[in-house]
Amino acid sequence: MKYTEEHLKEELKDKEYEFGFTTEIESEKAPNGINEEIIRFISGKKNEPEWLLEYRLNALKVWQEMVEPEWVHVKYQKPDFQGISYYAAPKKKKELKSLDEVDPEIRKTMDRLGISLEEQKKLTGVAVDFVMDSVSVATSFKEKLGELGIIFMSFSEAVQKHPDLVKKYLGTVVPTSDNFYAALNSAVFSDGSFCYIPKGVRCPMELSTYFRINESGTGQFERTLVVADEGSYVSYLEGCTAPQRDENQLHAAVVELIALDNAEIKYSTVQNWYPGDKDGKGGVFNFVTKRGLCETNAKISWTQVETGSAVTWKYPSCVLKGDNSIGEFYSVAVTNNYQQADTGTKMIHIGKNTKSTVISKGISAGFSQNSYRGLVKIGKGATNARNFSQCDSLLMTDRCGAHTFPYIECENSTAQLEHEATTSKIGEDQIFYCLQRGISEEKAISLIVNGYAKEVLNKLPMEFAVEAQKLLEISLENSVG
Amino acid sequence: MTLLKEKNIDLPQSIISAEAVKLAVDKIDSLDFPTRRTEDWRYAKLGKILNKKFDRPTSNRINVNEFLITELDVYTVVFVNGVFNEEESLLPDETGVVCKLLSKEAGAVSEYDRLAKDSNEIFSAINTAYASEGIYLRIEKNYKVSKPIYILNVCTGTQLISNSRCLIVAESSSEVEIVQGFYAKSSKENFNNSLTEVFVKANANVVIHKVQNLGSEDRQVCTEEVHQEKDSTFKINTFQLGGEFLRNGLNIRVDGTNCYTEMNGFFNGKNSQYLDNHTRVDHLKSNCTSSELYKGILRDSSTGVFNGKVIVHQDAQVIEAYQQNNNVILSDNAVMNTKPELEIYADDVKCSHGTTTGQFDEKAIFYLQARGVSKDSAKEMLVEAFAEEVFEKVENEDIVSFIKSLI
Numbered sequence: 001m002k003y004t005e006e007h008l009k010e011e012l013k014d015k016e017y018e019f020g021f022t023t024e025i026e027s028e029k030a031p032n033g034i035n036e037e038i039i040r041f042i043s044g045k046k047n048e049p050e051w052l053l054e055y056r057l058n059a060l061k062v063w064q065e066m067v068e069p070e071w072v073h074v075k076y077q078k079p080d081f082q083g084i085s086y087y088a089a090p091k092k093k094k095e096l097k098s099l100d101e102v103d104p105e106i107r108k109t110m111d112r113l114g115i116s117l118e119e120q121k122k123l124t125g126v127a128v129d130f131v132m133d134s135v136s137v138a139t140s141f142k143e144k145l146g147e148l149g150i151i152f153m154s155f156s157e158a159v160q161k162h163p164d165l166v167k168k169y170l171g172t173v174v175p176t177s178d179n180f181y182a183a184l185n186s187a188v189f190s191d192g193s194f195c196y197i198p199k200g201v202r203c204p205m206e207l208s209t210y211f212r213i214n215e216s217g218t219g220q221f222e223r224t225l226v227v228a229d230e231g232s233y234v235s236y237l238e239g240c241t242a243p244q245r246d247e248n249q250l251h252a253a254v255v256e257l258i259a260l261d262n263a264e265i266k267y268s269t270v271q272n273w274y275p276g277d278k279d280g281k282g283g284v285f286n287f288v289t290k291r292g293l294c295e296t297n298a299k300i301s302w303t304q305v306e307t308g309s310a311v312t313w314k315y316p317s318c319v320l321k322g323d324n325s326i327g328e329f330y331s332v333a334v335t336n337n338y339q340q341a342d343t344g345t346k347m348i349h350i351g352k353n354t355k356s357t358v359i360s361k362g363i364s365a366g367f368s369q370n371s372y373r374g375l376v377k378i379g380k381g382a383t384n385a386r387n388f389s390q391c392d393s394l395l396m397t398d399r400c401g402a403h404t405f406p407y408i409e410c411e412n413s414t415a416q417l418e419h420e421a422t423t424s425k426i427g428e429d430q431i432f433y434c435l436q437r438g439i440s441e442e443k444a445i446s447l448i449v450n451g452y453a454k455e456v457l458n459k460l461p462m463e464f465a466v467e468a469q470k471l472l473e474i475s476l477e478n479s480v481g
Numbered sequence: 482m483t484l485l486k487e488k489n490i491d492l493p494q495s496i497i498s499a500e501a502v503k504l505a506v507d508k509i510d511s512l513d514f515p516t517r518r519t520e521d522w523r524y525a526k527l528g529k530i531l532n533k534k535f536d537r538p539t540s541n542r543i544n545v546n547e548f549l550i551t552e553l554d555v556y557t558v559v560f561v562n563g564v565f566n567e568e569e570s571l572l573p574d575e576t577g578v579v580c581k582l583l584s585k586e587a588g589a590v591s592e593y594d595r596l597a598k599d600s601n602e603i604f605s606a607i608n609t610a611y612a613s614e615g616i617y618l619r620i621e622k623n624y625k626v627s628k629p630i631y632i633l634n635v636c637t638g639t640q641l642i643s644n645s646r647c648l649i650v651a652e653s654s655s656e657v658e659i660v661q662g663f664y665a666k667s668s669k670e671n672f673n674n675s676l677t678e679v680f681v682k683a684n685a686n687v688v689i690h691k692v693q694n695l696g697s698e699d700r701q702v703c704t705e706e707v708h709q710e711k712d713s714t715f716k717i718n719t720f721q722l723g724g725e726f727l728r729n730g731l732n733i734r735v736d737g738t739n740c741y742t743e744m745n746g747f748f749n750g751k752n753s754q755y756l757d758n759h760t761r762v763d764h765l766k767s768n769c770t771s772s773e774l775y776k777g778i779l780r781d782s783s784t785g786v787f788n789g790k791v792i793v794h795q796d797a798q799v800i801e802a803y804q805q806n807n808n809v810i811l812s813d814n815a816v817m818n819t820k821p822e823l824e825i826y827a828d829d830v831k832c833s834h835g836t837t838t839g840q841f842d843e844k845a846i847f848y849l850q851a852r853g854v855s856k857d858s859a860k861e862m863l864v865e866a867f868a869e870e871v872f873e874k875v876e877n878e879d880i881v882s883f884i885k886s887l888i
Binding site for chain 2: 398400401402403409410412419
């Protein structure tokens, strides 16, 4: 029988029901502020089991005793935590009738990124007719994943459907008391993603929040938990290159990755939240805690391209607990205008023969401040640990800053640690070389920047890499005077 | 150090005026002692100095011959537990050099405490309040001192606290080489708090060799505040050898164009030593170069800390700053914490830092073993070769052989 739009609508109706609780709450909003009552309210609304409520309440207690960190090399107006509503139903974006109503700036960028019209509509919140292709693609993906036993769903759904798995792993990598924002997130997290790859399964596609319908508006306190069981593999994509306007100023997400024996997780992020205007007004505060745990022979690889947000504060880390485990971190962070980024990684070597690689490329333009802050720690038992770190910074103007704060702590005599960093501006000779060959200055700079960031961009899944490359170009437009 | 925080203890006859002492004491009150949560002290085993009670030293005359550099013709200025020892000293008597005791001069010298007073380091404030003696050196314009000046500080006795103070003013186009030595003679659990201020004026050239070879139970906090004017050269070589707890804070403000700054260091950790080197260079003006090389060996259960900071301020363009730190860990109980930092606010710069922590190449050891060298001596040969890069930076051969004889 021919698959028609009618069928699809039928299917989606069921889906609506499946995700029913998200639609139900739309009209409700908790009063501003954070206290025990609010936590109970959130938990109740989400129909959460008792243990999760306890977890949240405990986190609240821990959070209330913590102070906001001051050591970060950024300056910002601290958020008023009692002035935020911690449970607003996902803001229903004003439905626009056609793409013409979308901010032309955003459209221009999307066109240049090569994002298809249909996707543009989806991303900007234009009322879309059911787009046959993309939806059926999404559902067929889900089916395929289901066959393999892969669980990939929203966090709230996972709490209902797989409470044992969630309970077993939640908070094991990022404990509630880890830091101020992680504690806040643990108390009030709104939703997020949960992913479980069973033993020995190699996930056949890049998992991405991109493909998931009913997933927009996961809110400002996102919680992601990825568990790769023994011998499995998964590549996970987060975010997208398209610019995202967002009403919420504060984003405090927590991402936990667990790679059991012989498993491998590849986690790629492209972050392009609203960075504020040219004078540094507005913009998103992105305070994220990301950490992965590697058991024996496991591998976790973080790749990130950070171009957005007014303030970024993020250190995707690896705890190399098992012997022979591997941690990797590849990062490109671009700051322009008045953006501030303090980002880097932590590699904690505990097991024997553990290896880690850190490649960080910072590019600062305008009046921005871009810092790399990293920790490599070799524990007493981490025999034959190996680390290589490289963090380079590129300066585009004389009013921006690039900083490096690497911490290297070694307690073992068999470890080999190397760290190197350079800071410089684009060589005039390099630009001259290009100009001489008829390449305009703007093009020359993008050429050089892309070459500089290549090492990291290469680690991204292919389609993403192409977009990220264009994104770099756009982010740095008009940045050289 | 309850002794220092107690308010009602009588102050010694200080170098500076009563009001200035009061200011320093108020500052001590307003500041807290560092804890493990203080970023600059996070690795320090502070219990070694903070939870001890130290007494004030009494004057002690001892023979210091064993610390002299026999091959080298030098002027000597000798302090024992922070007290000047005239008999053992041979003060410079050249026309272009003013060499006086701070207790007689400090009030009249405008440079005194000018660099240290803005510091928020409690140990500097303690030094200002409690130092009862120190040396003041001024090299006159266009004058080159004919031989090095050797400032000896010897600790002796048990559980005593001494404050060493030094003020060096190199007038424009002058030149001087200084050896600053810290030693111990039948010394037990003493604490020395040293503060040196150096003014390097236009086109002047100052070289300091600092040797720290205290007793195995002694502790020291050593601070240098350096101010460089245009076209000047400042070079400091630090050798951290003996002492249970050695903490160095080297702060250099390069406040002139066309300056050259060089910092070299070698530390050799044994037993349960704690060896800490913090350096900070502030590039405030354009066209300057700074270069830093610190190398360390860590044996037994020693702990090493290196924190190098290079800050290139916004108006300082065309800066080249290099920082290198290499460490070798020879024991499973040794620990090395390193943190080379760059803070760059200008764009026309070439800055780099590199650090490695590891152990000697097995192949190199095997090569030597194959030639009949025991494993231990092979390692020692490699240690020597490893340290050589730092010694090569010291131009004065006699000083090199003197320091090597101490290791």
